[in-house]
Amino acid sequence: MVKAGLIGILCAVLPISLSAQETPRLSITLAGAETTGDACRLSFLGQNELGADLTSLVLEAVIFTKTGAIERLLLLDFQDLPASKQRVRQFDLGGVDCADLGKVLINGAQSCDGVDAGDCIARLQTRSNVKGLEFTG
Structure with a gap:
């Protein structure tokens, strides 16, 4: 009887664990972060593991900033992001020393072409x- 109860619990929990690991994500x-001249790069x-090219x-x-003040709001254009591929993108923030930065927050997606609307942020x-x-989203 204990075995049957344990097996039932494992069967109930195991599919959730597997599906969580298989959830497509971005x-x-x-x-x-490197200070180059008068910019922070x-x-x-x-x-992209969303199952479709972006x-x-x-x-x-x-x-x-490190003190929590908003330094700036900007758009990061990652261009295309093919499915199951990695891409490196660099962005220069003029007039900023990297040592002064404390956090980068992804506030939303202006465009995410290739998947259903909202998937880029929901699966980020x-x-x-x-x-x-x-770095948070």
Whole structure:
């Protein structure tokens, strides 16, 4: 009787765990931040696992300072992002020292051509490889 109960629990939980791992996603990693001259160059690694090519991906980002003030709002044009491929995109923020930045927030998607509306944000997974600079969506 204990075995039957345990098997029932495992059968109930296992499909949820598997489906969560298989959920298509759009993964964007803040891979670098380097001050170059009078600009901060942010490098992002994007990987599209949504099951379809993205012919255009433009994300609205909010850049915050370490003190929490909004430094600027901008559009990050990732151009195309083919399915199951990785792409690196770089963006220069003029007049900014990277050491002054604290967070990059993806506020929304201006365009996400190739999948149903809303999937880019609903399935967005963000992470930062830059110490001291948070990246969230």
